[in-house]
Structure formats: structure tokens, C-alpha cells
Amino acid sequence: MKYMLSFTVNGAPADVAVGPTETLLDVLRDRLGFTGAKRGCETGDCGACTVLVDGRSVRSCITLALTVQGKAVTTVEGLARDGKPHPLQQAFHDHGASQCGFCTPGMIVSLAELLEKNPEPCRDDARAAIAGNLCRCTGYVKIIDAAMAAARSPHKKGGPA
Amino acid sequence: MSPELIGARMKRYGGLDHAAGRTQFVDDLRAPGMLAAKVLRSPVAKGDLLHIDTSAARGLPGVAAVITAADVPHNIYGPGRLADQPVLAQAIRFRGEPLAAVAAIDEDTAREALELIRIDIREQPAVFDPLEAMADGAPKVRPEGNLFLFGPHPFMYAGEKPCREICSGSLEQGFASADRIIEGEYRQASVEHAALEPQCCLAVPAPDGSLTVHTMSQHPWLHRMELCAVLQMAPHRVRSVSTAVGGGFGGKSDMHADPVAALLALKTGRPVKWRWTRQEELLYSTHRGAWRIRFRDAVTNDGRILARDVRSIRDGGAYACYNYGCIESHCSTVAGPYAIANVRIQGYLVYTNKPPAMTMRGFGVNEAAYACESQMNRIAAELGMDPLELRLINAYRNGDIMPNGHRLESVALVEVLQETARAAGIELPAHLQAMSSQARTGDL
Amino acid sequence: MKKRGIGIAAGMYGTAVMGGGDKSMAVIELRPDGGADLLLGSVDLGQGSTTVLAQMAAHELGIPYDCISVHAMDTAVGPFCAGTWGSRLTYVAGNAVVAAAREARQCLLEAAAPLLKASAVELDISEGKIVSRGNPEASMPVAEAVFKSPLIAGRGSYAPPMRLPDFTTGKGNCFHALAWGAAIAEVEVDTETGEVDLLRLACAYDAGRAINPMLVEGQIQGGAVMAQGQAMLEQLYPCYPTVDSQPQTFHDYIIPTAMDIPGIECRIHECPSPEGPYGAKGIGEITAVVPHPAIAEAICNAIGVRIDEIPITPEKILRALQR
Ligand code: FES
Ligand code: FES
Secondary structure, eight states: OOEEEEEEETTEEEEEEEOTTOBHHHIIIIITOOTTSOOSOSSSSSOTTEEEETTEEEEGGGSBGGGGTTOEEEOGGGOOBTTBOOHHHHHHHHTTOOSSOSSHHHHHHHHHHHHHHOSSOOHHHHHHHTTTOOOSSSOSHHHHHHHHHHHHSTTOOOSOO | OOGGGTTOOOOOTTHHHHHHTOOOOGGGOOOTTOEEEEEEEOSSSSEEEEEEEOHHHHHSTTEEEEEEGGGOSSOOBSSGGGOOBOSSOSEEOSTTOEEEEEEESSHHHHHHHHHTOEEEEEEOOOOOOHHHHHSTTOOOSSTTOSBOOEEEETTEEESSBSSEEEEESOHHHHHHTOSEEEEEEEEEOOBOOOOSSOOEEEEEEOTTSOEEEEOOOSOHHHHHHHHHHHHTOOGGGEEEEOOOOSOOTTTTSSOSSHHHHHHHHHHHSSOEEEEOOHHHHHHHSOEEOOEEEEEEEEEOTTSOEEEEEEEEEEEOTTOOTTHHHHHHHHHHHTTOSBOOSEEEEEEEEEOOSSSOEEOOTTTTHHHHHHHHHHHHHHHHHHHTOOHHHHHHHHBOOTTOBOTTSOBOOSOOHHHHHHHHHHHTTOOOOHHHHTOOSOOOSSOO | OEEEEEEEEEEEEOSSOTTOOOOEEEEEEEOTTSOEEEEEOOOOOSSOHHHHHHHHHHHHHTSOGGGEEEEOSBTTTSOOBOOSOTTOIIIIIHHHHHHHHHHHHHHHHHHHHHHTTSOGGGEEEETTEEEESSOTTOEEEHHHHHHTSSOOEEEEEEOOOOOOOOTTTOOOOOOOSOEEEEEEEEEEEETTTOOEEEEEEEEEEEOSSOSOHHHHHHHHHHHHHHHHHHHHTOOSOTTTTSOTTOOOSTTTSOOOOTTTOOEEEEEEEOOOOSSSGGGOOOOTTGGGTSHHHHHHHHHHHHHTSOOOEESOOHHHHHHHHHO
């Protein structure tokens, strides 16, 4: 049995027929081609699949697709504004905050939520915001550096949230 | 020339793609008509697969192919002459070893098909403890025995010796003139690479029977060779693409998903993706093997190490693969970065019924360092000496010769120790601050 | 009670394969737009090899870094590389890239010489322009020279010299470019719960020559935190040697998170290797070879009891304190 799911992804409407057990991650990646959110564990532990639902970060691998009916989903692909990278995306690049890049989309989405809520975070706020995002490459230091740099940027608000 | 480029903090090549979520990892790729693969794994750690019946699975709607050992042209893979691992096993050596594989329209169907495969296994006693595995009468992990046999020389691995042995000087002499003998045994657990990207392969066949393999290999050239041996295909008929890899650390130094995805793609004529779950990754992929390392040192009261006797045992899991190389780099460094005249090092590689232990960041040296540095700290404590000073006075210098015969140049151990102390805010006494890696003038 | 302790460790790691002979290759083609295509067989796993290899190519060619396009990791495109392991790419593939770039540069200068009515030895390339040292008037953009010339390309190949050990003694001069490192850790242990807070980690590594210090720091920080996991948290077989109770998810196989990491003070030391490109040594693995014994020692130092087994979990600490 499939149900019609209508929601927006990065500001654009999407309608997909989904089964009751399909996850938001499956729908985003396999149906709609938003592969920015990564599949790192599928148990809600690694944060690689993090997206925003109405501005709140969720683990899309443990979110049933049908629960986002009528809601606004933002993935890492939707954070750029006016063709310019989100300040976090730029800061990640400038500060060497991604190595393999597999955790990067989830990290950036989690931190984008933080900057929306708290425009002047301290390093501990940034640490707490990514507490559920695992990274095996960087040791997190440069990720936190990048978050602080983005927080200092005048355009820290990103795309549709 | 633009000299400022060397030593410059240039931004990562492709880094903005990472941040934009645009980097395409293997699991981000799709191909028209793509099938999903799943693998039936052995429920037992040791046994013989007597019979396997895949007819019901093949009959399930949505299933495109089911393969077993009989479908693998050359059912053995691994590096070069040490290739010893079956793609799909009949003689089972660890729990979770692949027995059969399914390609179906989606993962759910493939999973359902696995449940329809009937297997008949004669279970045999397994052995997990390397010490037990070394004892007489232990269950045999492999018909030839549980010890990897070393050649006379590190690059002639297959031979008759139960361990790799490196000796220099005379242990007897060293121990005869010691003020004290200090012993320690150190153990370190198996560790998973835990790269954030799980194993995945997308194999895409072409109408002419050639194959493109989108993989996540740390060395696509060597893996292509291994893969072509399995498929019995000429290497130029297989293209191996490893465009973006989501972390490796040694975990992608051995083929994981490629052979099964490739076999199913060739069998069905359709693209096949096999992606491992995190659970499979943790339970069945390669890992940093566990070690047990014993030190026995002859030491003087002023902190010189006259002799060092080390015995290391590596739990290699069920297959050989690069384990022998790991033993070699381990044995070459386990006495530590310290000038010691009399040394004996013995490294054993033991097979157990675990998934194969393979390469991981630090390849035998990481584990060597844990044991050796812990022993150094034990010595410092027993002598009541500053552990930093103990290291500085024993540290390798230019011109020193290692137990394996290597003559050292561009040595910087004293300097990095001094720099680390500075970084930690520790002030070194003048005589230690004045030391350097300059070649020694007197004897040791 | 909270108790503090410090621990120190040192280590070394050889670059590339012991005994040598592991080959990497590179091809560089200059494009008529002034850029260059760098063809490699080498895979970047995130450590940053593509970046440092592009830096070397741009440096040798005298063109801007962002004019280099790297095409790698595809057996249909790039030449052979023995692989990404043994901390070998900066060193081995680096030497191949430098050789390829130098050949391409020479090829370009020879093609440009008649166009600039000069001899190739007088010419230099800087910031995308070919200039004559003797006559500053005579200059030409790289793009123009490439456009007016036959294919400008360079090939490079490098393998560390074969140094096989002696067949009878099993010994020899087998290592290449050993890198050196040391670390000092400080921890605070809660003796009631066994919990460990890794407060600080200071470390210094010899990179030979840091081609890109930002990426070297990334290796140091990443290596430190991976080693932290090994020292304090991670075990694939908690009931070792049996395979019972194996962790199956990231909530029972715990790797360090951003909440766990210490303050990391890292220093890069540069003791050039004679054979490495610009003196570089491999830094990828040594950074995960040194910190875990320092952390383990700091814990033992804090509680005053030796535990000779990693990971040192809270359970092991409490048991050791009861002994
Ligand atoms: S994939 Fe969703 S948390 Fe790991
Ligand atoms: S950059 Fe590789 S996991 Fe974070």
C-alpha cells in the first residue's frame, strides 16, 4: 500500500508515493536524488543523514517519510543562497573541516540549525550541536573552528529552513 | 616557480563539493535497471557447507540471480601469492563468511530471498583464543595448521618458521650485566576502522561483457588485479573507479563488496549494487587485530636498556592476506625508537575463527608502540626516573642501527620530544634541552 | 575523587612500503587555456593527497593552484599507483608528480623558446606566464604558448629504491623516510565512576616538510582522536577472545564524539628526508601511532595502578582500583 506524500524539499514541492515503512532518507536519496544526506548507519547513531524538518534537525534514517507530510525539508543541497555557499559551507572549506567529506553534510546541517537558533555560539555550543554527528577523520577540531568562523560571518543565515 | 605553494595552507581540492553535499560517493550513484545485492552469511564459525539449495530463492518474483561457490570462476582472492580467501565459502572459517548472494529488484526482495535459501552445514569446533590456537591438539582453523609459517626473509613469506624473528647483539650478554630485569605484558583489543562510509560497490556490465566497477578501494589497481583473478577476466576488460572514498584507514585496503557485485552483474547483465549495513561492517569486515605483546628488558639503574626480548602474538583471524606484512613492520619497530644493542623479537601470526584481521592505520606499528611505550613507562616508574628523560637518553640518533639492520638518517626523535614538552608547557632541564639527534660520538 | 595524571609516548613510522619498489606514476598535460590536467592513479581517502599533489604540480609548472584539474582514481584515466597505504602518497606519488611537472615544464619552455626568440634555459614560468630572465619584455602567457605548440605533456614515475634485506640474515636498510612523533596526555579520572576526561593532548610530529600544514594538522587531530578511541573506548570483541556480545551498531561500538575530544596542541617539526619531494615524509599513520600509549599511561599515572590492556574502560579502572 502506498500513500501520497506531499512536502517541500529545499523550497520546491515534491509529491511521492511512499510505503508506510519507507524512511525520509530513502525517499530523499533514492527517489528524489538528494544524495547530500548520507547513509552511515541507518540506526540514528552517526548523524550523516541529518536534514532539517521545519527548521529542526532530524536523523532522516529513522524518520518515517510519511511523518513529514506537508512539512518543509532542507538538505545540505538547499543551504546555499543566491548561488553562494552557506557561510558554514564556505567556512568548512576555508578551515579544512572536511577530510573524506562523508560526515560533512550532516555536520553542516546540524550546525546550520545551531546558527539559526543561536547566532553567537561559543565552542561548547558548537560541540554540543554536533554531539550526535560522528566523524572518523578530522578529530572535530577544525569542524568547530569552521563553525566559529561561520558564526562570525555577517551572512550566517542560510537558505530555506 | 611559485615557491609559496609548498608549505601553504591551500584549501582542499574539491572541498567545496564536500561542503555542498555534491561529492558523489559510490552509494550516491545509480544506474538504469540497477539491482540490489544481499549476501547469505554463515551462522557458524567453523564447518563445512554440505549442501545448499537456492531453487526457492531463485523462484521468488523480483529475484534476478542467486549465486553460490559453484558460480565463482576462481573462488579465491587476496594479495598475489597469499590469496587464500573464498568469495563464497564452502569450508567455513568464521561466523558471517559469505555463502551465497542474491541480486533482486530491491533490498527487501533480496533479503526475503535469503530466507528461502536452505543450507546444510556440518559444524566443527572453532577456536577463538590465539593462545589456545597455538596449543597442541587445538581445532584447526585451516587444514595446514594455525600458525602462519614465515620464510627466512621478510619478502619470502611462505616458509617453515613458526614466527618472524629479528635478533641483534647477544641477549645473554645484555642480561648478564643488567642491574635489573623488568617485564611486562601488554594487550590491545581489536578495533574497527569505522570509516563513516560503509562498504559498497556498484558493478555495471557493458553489452560486450566488459565491466565497470565503482568501488571505494584504497588501491584500485591492485584490487582490479585481484578481482580479475576471481572473474578470470583480462584486466583491460574491467575498469575500476574509486572516485570518492568516505574514509579508509586500512578498511578499504582489502576488497569487500567488489567480487560479489561483479559476479552478479555479469550473471544478470544488469548493474548491481551491494552495500553493506553498518551491522555487517562491524561484525564481518576486516579490523585491527588483537595483540598480546610480552617484554623482558635488561636495564641499568641509570636508565640504559642493555637488552630487550619481545614476543608478540597477533590474532590474525581466519585468513592470511596482508597479516604477514603487518608482522614484519611490527617486528621491525616493536623494540621502539631506542638504541638497544642486544635485541630479540619474535612475532607470531595465529589463525583463529574470526573475520580476518587486516591493515589499519599504523599497520603493526601502532600496536608495537602501545606495548613498547607502556614498557618504557613501567621502566621509568621502577627506576624512579622521569619518563621523558628515559626516552631522551635512549632515543635513536642519526647513524644508529636498528635491530633489523636499518641505518638511521634524518632522525628527529629528540627534537620532537623536546617540542612536545614545550607544547605541554613542561620545562626541560638544561642538559636535556641541549640534546639533539646528532650522531653519537661515544658508544651507546 | 578526581585524580589527574599525565603520560608520555614516542614513536616512529616508515614512509611507504618496507623494502621499496612500490610505484606511483603521474601524467601532466597542459591545456590551451593555461591550465593543466594532472592524471593520477592515486586515491584520496580524505587525507588530502589530491590537494598536495596538485600543489606540487602547480608549484613546479609555475601556474596557479586552481588551474590544476586532477583526474584520478580511475584505471581508465590515470596511470598506475600502488595504492593509498603506508603513508606513501605525498612521498611516492609526490615524487612522480614533481618529475612529470618538470618534464612538462621543460617541454613547454622548449616549445616557447622559438616563439619568444630566446633559448629555453633563459626562460622561466611564473604565475601562468613564460618570461625571459634576460629580457623582461619577452613574455607570453602559458595558454598562448601551449595553444601554438604541439602537445605539451610530462610523465613521472617513482618508486622508493629497492632495499631488500639480505637473504641469509633477513636484515637490511629497509625503511624509507622514517617519521618521528611524541605525545603528552593529561587526564582526569573519576575514581568513583571510572570515567576518564582526556583534558589535553600535546604532540609534535616530524613531517619532513609539511607541503600543506593545514592538512598535516588535520592528520594530527584526526589521528589523536582515533587513538583516543583505541585507548579508552573501542573494542570489537568485548568478551575477547570469544566472539560473544559483539557490538552491532554505533551505539554499542562507541567512537569518540565532539564531546569527548581533548584540547589538542599540535606542533609540526620539519626534518627533511633526503628522498622525499621537498623533504616530505609520510604523516598519515604516525599521527595514530603515538597518542594512545600516552593516554593509557596518563590514566595509569592518575590512579596509581598499572593497567596493561587497552582500551582502558571505566570498568577496568574500577576493577584495578579494587585490587
Ligand atoms: S545514517 Fe542516520 S544517523 Fe547514521
Ligand atoms: S571527514 Fe571523514 S568522517 Fe568526517
